[in-house]
């Protein structure tokens with residue numbers, strides 16, 4: 001047999017008999033499993049998830065579920081094909097032994113694999129003081145149970161809600177409170193809401209939007225402590241500026257923590273920013289060498305992106321979970337040169353205060369911004385972000401139909417400021433500083449982060465073992 | 467039945483809102499919200515909405531409940 005024929009035979013055999021294990025039974029895990037079957041993988045497939053529920057969708061949790069329109073248990077994701085998988089739900093993976101190719105489970109079982117897909121995502125960063133976090137009425141918002149609990153608390157008409165952290169989730173929750181006519185205070189350490197994700201210029205607009213809707217927005221302050229009553233129910237919060245806020249529901253929306261602890265000791269490049277992998281989802285080992293048997297997708301992955309100077313991007317975005325899992329699944333059952341990259345242009349949507357906010361590209365990668373269409377006053381506009389004379393991202397407020405246009409420009413590395421689309425011109429088309437916080441300034445953490453090494457910033461030091 | 471809307475794709479054309487107003491709603495001018503688990507009785511309506519969506523953003527489950535079988 002020729003080498004090529006032998007390799008083709010190996011691929012055929014793997015697709016028929018290989019054992020694939022997916023850890024993380026949510027969006028990336030489910031779509032990855034479906035893609036494996038669509039790619040012709042017919043071998044045994046095991047899906048491990050620590051939540052007791054089958055895969056469900058998270059974006060509705062902070063929107064229609066909080067509002068009470070849709071029950072939290074109505075968010076199970078549609079299945080697009082039969083999976084014929086072995087589901088291990090309600091049990092966490094606690095370790096990975098790459099030498100013997102086993103995933104270790106909390107119940108003591110060891111699951112063997114030939115190829116593994118890591119899709120363990122992120123979890124909510126809890127309120128840092130555990131005693132205060134345990135007070136009744138203090139919530140985070142990541143899971144179905146979180147959303148169900150917080151929704152019940154809102155339905156009981158609290159006298160005031162305090163939202164700590166004005167990123168997307170905090171801002172969406174504040175918006176729902178106002179929809180429900182519940183008084184809400186938002187405390188944000190940064191200069192404005194969404195400033196980590198979209199910068200200070202857009203942040204100012206978001207701030208005005210919150211105030212217009214009656215949110216008591218306090219920026220540039222932190223919450224120092226929470227205080228409960230004798231019954232252990234939260235009643236007030238002390239702020240860093242010396243003021244207090246009386247609230248009986250508190251939502252800590254402080255960003256997320258990547259679920260990588262179970263990979264400790266596995267020798268993978270797993271850490272604070274997630275699991276490093278190439279653009280095809282192949283996990284890097286601790287030395288930066290791509291593995292052949294371990295893949296990563298979704299919120300927990302970080303990969304170099306060709307459009308962003310090959311810097312590593314960690315993206316907590318819905319479509320990144322879908323497309324990253326599909327690319328990884330394809331590569332798991334194919335060989336080079338048939339590998340496929342996940343070259344997704346990052347994209348995000350958010351609904352708050354009656355406005356549809358969408359972004360494409362990586363806004364924090366840019367340092368300038370220009371309004372290109374529409375009117376800020378009407379909350380209906382598009383703006384583009386630039387860096388060194390090229391367009392790197394765009395954001396729209398109630399102008400989603402134009403996003404594709406900007407996405408194309410970004411993919412072509414078109415000049416910044418971009419050619420005006422010639423429709424709906426704004427009054428002022430002068431680029432200005434986008435006003436992102438300096439690294440290290442605490443804000444609600446952006447949901448796309450450049451996590452790579454920037455050659456201009458020599459901050460890390462490499463000391464090989466002697 | 468289960469559905470999900472890829473809101474990255476959705477451009478707020480509201481075709482779905484006209485065809486299945488109990489399932490799809492606009493929250494403001496452009497922000498679509500929807501019931502991800504509508505009654506089976508609305509299947510025809512939802513399928514019409516999915517077909518009418520100009521960007522094919524509505525994903526409708528293609529599996530019968532029996533085939534979903536999840537061991538817990």
Ligand SMILES: Cc1cc2nc3c(=O)[nH]c(=O)nc-3n(C[C@H](O)[C@H](O)[C@H](O)COP(=O)(O)OP(=O)(O)OC[C@H]3O[C@@H](n4cnc5c(N)ncnc54)[C@H](O)[C@@H]3O)c2cc1C
Nearest residue numbers: 024026027028050058059093120121122298299316317318
């Ligand atoms: C409230 C909310 C609103 C959102 N809104 C939007 C939005 O409007 N637009 C948008 O683009 N994105 C939004 N997102 C982000 C989007 O939901 C995520 O990007 C997406 O869920 C990522 O999917 P994932 O499968 O990678 O990770 P996750 O959904 O985090 O799933 C990971 C799964 O793995 C499980 N797991 C973790 N560790 C282990 C272990 N050791 N063993 C077994 N299982 C484990 C977790 O419990 C979880 O079920 C929102 C997220 C939240 C929480």
Ligand code: SF4
Nearest residue numbers: 476477479480482519
């Ligand atoms: S028809 Fe499609 S694009 Fe239009 S609002 Fe509905 S889902 Fe969005």
